[in-house]
Amino acid sequence: MLWLYILLGCLGGAALIALFVWFSNNLITITHYKISSEKAPERGVKILHVSDLHGKAFGTDNKRLVKKAKKLAPDIIAVTGDIIHKYRPDDMAVALATVCWLSKVAPVYYVSGNHEMRSTRYREFKRELEIAGATVLDGEYREVCGITVAGVNCAKIKSGGYFSLCCGEGFNLLLAHLPQYIDKYALAGFDLTLCGHAHGGQWRLPFTHIGIYAPGQGLFPKYASGVHSCGNMRQVISRGLGNSQCPLRLFNRPELVMIELEKE
Numbered sequence: 001m002l003w004l005y006i007l008l009g010c011l012g013g014a015a016l017i018a019l020f021v022w023f024s025n026n027l028i029t030i031t032h033y034k035i036s037s038e039k040a041p042e043r044g045v046k047i048l049h050v051s052d053l054h055g056k057a058f059g060t061d062n063k064r065l066v067k068k069a070k071k072l073a074p075d076i077i078a079v080t081g082d083i084i085h086k087y088r089p090d091d092m093a094v095a096l097a098t099v100c101w102l103s104k105v106a107p108v109y110y111v112s113g114n115h116e117m118r119s120t121r122y123r124e125f126k127r128e129l130e131i132a133g134a135t136v137l138d139g140e141y142r143e144v145c146g147i148t149v150a151g152v153n154c155a156k157i158k159s160g161g162y163f164s165l166c167c168g169e170g171f172n173l174l175l176a177h178l179p180q181y182i183d184k185y186a187l188a189g190f191d192l193t194l195c196g197h198a199h200g201g202q203w204r205l206p207f208t209h210i211g212i213y214a215p216g217q218g219l220f221p222k223y224a225s226g227v228h229s230c231g232n233m234r235q236v237i238s239r240g241l242g243n244s245q246c247p248l249r250l251f252n253r254p255e256l257v258m259i260e261l262e263k264e
């Protein structure tokens, strides 16, 4: 009889672990930040930050994700790259459907990540993103809701492809996939930068915000999530929604970030 109790105990333990892993990878959490600035417009701006989807679907056409976005009622949606996975061509359909639905919630501004840059179909994908309703910021900027939103192609981050994009006396927001260049973004004069890429460290130590690994930063990365400061600039890093090399997240649920930019 003892063997039966041991077997049931093992099965129950395995089921609990499987449930925990499923929740860790499929339940979206929303993180709210308030950013105050003298340069912010009087009425403020609500920015929904979406990153590193990697073709993941939270329900058909990402309906669960879109429903959350709708509820948050953002003024703009900033997508900071790696919406696809470089080796999974099917991801493009999921990514395009998601952008299409998100663009019905609020104007979508997109910059590429390293996965789009490594895709042989990026040029075609960029056109399709625009048809789906996104504004692709590939070394460009737009005036939106009283602020300037600039975006840099991931391949041009190292060479400083954003230095000419900061302009005027108003509030300058930069969308750039890689977070580890924070000092350069600050040097370029931006007030706020939104980044992704690090996936929060992919696995995090339980009950802490300490991530294990991020590409480009190695073990225990400094820039993996949260809000960081460099001079007068703030940088918000999304933990992202999907997975790339490492197929599972642990203690690191998929994240949507809601930023309320307000007048100081």
Ligand SMILES: [Fe+2]
Pocket: 082, 113, 114, 115, 177, 196, 197, 198
């Ligand atoms: Fe990335």
